[in-house]
Amino acid sequence: MAVDLLLGLQWGDEGKGKIVDVLTKNYDIIARFQGGPNAGHTLIFDGHKHVLHTIPSGIFHDTALNVVGNGVVIDPVIFKRELENLDKHNINYTEKLLISRKAHLILPTHRLLDAASETSKGKAKIGSTLKGIGPTYMDKTGRNGMRVGDLELENWRDKYQSLTAKHIKMLDFFDVDIQYDLKELEEEFCAGVEKLRTLQFIDSEEFLNNAIKEKKTILAEGAQGSLLDIDFGTYPFVTSSNTTAAGACTGLGVAPNRIGDVFGIFKAYTTRVGSGPFPTELFDEDGATMAKVGHEFGATTGRPRRCGWLDLVALKYAIQVNGVTQLMMMKGDVLSGFDTIKVCTSYKYKGEEITHLPYNIEPENVTPIFTEFKGWEKDLTSLTEENQLPESLMSYIEFIEKETEVPIKIVSVGPDRKQTILR
Ligand code: GDP
Ligand code: IMO
Ligand code: MG
Numbered sequence: 476m477a478v479d480l481l482l483g484l485q486w487g488d489e490g491k492g493k494i495v496d497v498l499t500k501n502y503d504i505i506a507r508f509q510g511g512p513n514a515g516h517t518l519i520f521d522g523h524k525h526v527l528h529t530i531p532s533g534i535f536h537d538t539a540l541n542v543v544g545n546g547v548v549i550d551p552v553i554f555k556r557e558l559e560n561l562d563k564h565n566i567n568y569t570e571k572l573l574i575s576r577k578a579h580l581i582l583p584t585h586r587l588l589d590a591a592s593e594t595s596k597g598k599a600k601i602g603s604t605l606k607g608i609g610p611t612y613m614d615k616t617g618r619n620g621m622r623v624g625d626l627e628l629e630n631w632r633d634k635y636q637s638l639t640a641k642h643i644k645m646l647d648f649f650d651v652d653i654q655y656d657l658k659e660l661e662e663e664f665c666a667g668v669e670k671l672r673t674l675q676f677i678d679s680e681e682f683l684n685n686a687i688k689e690k691k692t693i694l695a696e697g698a699q700g701s702l703l704d705i706d707f708g709t710y711p712f713v714t715s716s717n718t719t720a721a722g723a724c725t726g727l728g729v730a731p732n733r734i735g736d737v738f739g740i741f742k743a744y745t746t747r748v749g750s751g752p753f754p755t756e757l758f759d760e761d762g763a764t765m766a767k768v769g770h771e772f773g774a775t776t777g778r779p780r781r782c783g784w785l786d787l788v789a790l791k792y793a794i795q796v797n798g799v800t801q802l803m804m805m806k807g808d809v810l811s812g813f814d815t816i817k818v819c820t821s822y823k824y825k826g827e828e829i830t831h832l833p834y835n836i837e838p839e840n841v842t843p844i845f846t847e848f849k850g851w852e853k854d855l856t857s858l859t860e861e862n863q864l865p866e867s868l869m870s871y872i873e874f875i876e877k878e879t880e881v882p883i884k885i886v887s888v889g890p891d892r893k894q895t896i897l898r
Contacts, residue, residue, distance in 0.1 A: 477735025478693040480723050483700030484793035486747040489740040490805035492516025495532035495696045497895050503691040504540045505533030508726030509716040510698030511548035513604040515774025520892035526774050530557050531696050544679055545577035546726020548611045551667025575679035576624030583660035584642030585610040591649035602749025604775050612715035680728025695723040701793035712751025720797040739799035743807040746780040748773045752836045754843045755783035755819045769809040786819040787878050792832040803885040813850040819843035855888040861898050
């Protein structure tokens with residue numbers, strides 16, 4: 476049996492959490508493969524809104540198992556808070572939430588290093604969520620990190636102390652003033668570790684490959700988006716993991732030939748939170764309308780998201796890198812009421828018109844060239860069938876399908892689980 480992948484094709488926040496929740500009924504296992512609490516995945520159903528950061532978005536279903544894979548970085552402090560939120564809704568997670576022993580731990584000092592690094596960069600800062608993601612992955616690749624499996628060792632506290640001591644020395648390197656109370660941070664961390672220990676730690680690559688042999692169905696849930704990928708994103712304004720399809724193989728221990736469908740999620744327009752280039756960004760009324768109607772505020776940090784038109788050059792790039800087999804278009808409802816909808820179909824780059832994503836997409840190098848579409852007035856949020864969609868939206872959908880050569884299988888028309896049209 477194959478492992479299907481679900482990933483964001485833009486700069487994150489495409490609506491991955493919502494769609495994983497919608498699809499979970501078709502799967503035995505939902506597995507997160509990278510990222511950590513920098514993610515904020517929103518699920519809305521039965522009148523409640525839930526935001527998950529590290530826990531896979533299948534957790535609200537009774538039967539599916541949820542695996543936090545080896546490629547994920549876990550902050551026990553934030554994880555504990557997430558579990559406490561689940562407690563409030565009487566979600567019994569002890570049997571259905573499994574944690575990879577090989578997942579790395581975010582220490583309190585990783586968060587401090589993140590803050591120090593960002594502050595020292597001044598205007599050139601990445602716009603990190605400051606959850607310690609970069610420093611934790613640096614320790615992973617630098618072969619200094621602490622893993623969930625270490626918590627089963629007698630001497631885990633020694634490991635923690637020696638890594639923390641190293642981080643404190645590193646903090647001195649940054650010429651910035653970061654205030655902290657180490658004792659308080661450690662108490663919080665240890666309480667998080669104790670809570671984490673109440674869950675099952677597993678050898679997740681073994682577990683998942685056995686599940687594949689037993690013909691179980693698995694959906695791998697990505698975090699962030701392809702344009703934030705450490706290799707293929709808008710470096711250095713990216714996150715520190717591979718958010719693209721290959722990241723699912725290394726982040727779960729699943730071989731490439733086990734991958735089945737690749738679901739690519741995109742918004743009908745584009746958003747970005749944090750710094751970095753964004754060719755189709757709007758600074759006018761249209762952008763402000765998208766932000767307002769789409770409630771474009773970060774699910775993790777609450778920061779306003781930058782908004783702009785759909786960028787097909789970037790979308791096609793992401794589809795290619797990921798091998799997307801099915802597309803899912805989110806938030807079309809937000810565009811209702813625009814007279815004209817624009818889509819970027821090429822860039823002006825060094826005096827030439829190009830249709831691929833070049834190395835450098837800073838505003839001084841790239842000017843987007845747009846194709847215009849007639850907008851639609853109709854409120855989409857109560858629609859349930861494809862044949863109810865307005866004609867001009869159908870033209871928009873068909874144009875994207877023709878350009879990308881990938882079918883759009885889901886059209887999402889609102890944040891609720893029910894506001895989902897299957898095609
Ligand atoms: P994720 O990180 O990819 O899971 O996405 P986020 O949860 O960070 O951001 C997506 C936001 O859009 C959330 O507030 C969702 O509730 C909301 N959302 C998802 N799909 C739709 C949709 O089709 N229409 C509208 N209006 N909102 C949506
Ligand atoms: P989900 O899974 C949107 C962005 C940050 C910053 C850059 C690096 O909800 O789509 P980091 O904290 O990783 O060092 O930040 O990446 N970023 C996200 N933007 N959605 C996310 O996750 C993001 N996770 C990180 O804003 O620009
Ligand atoms: Mg998000």
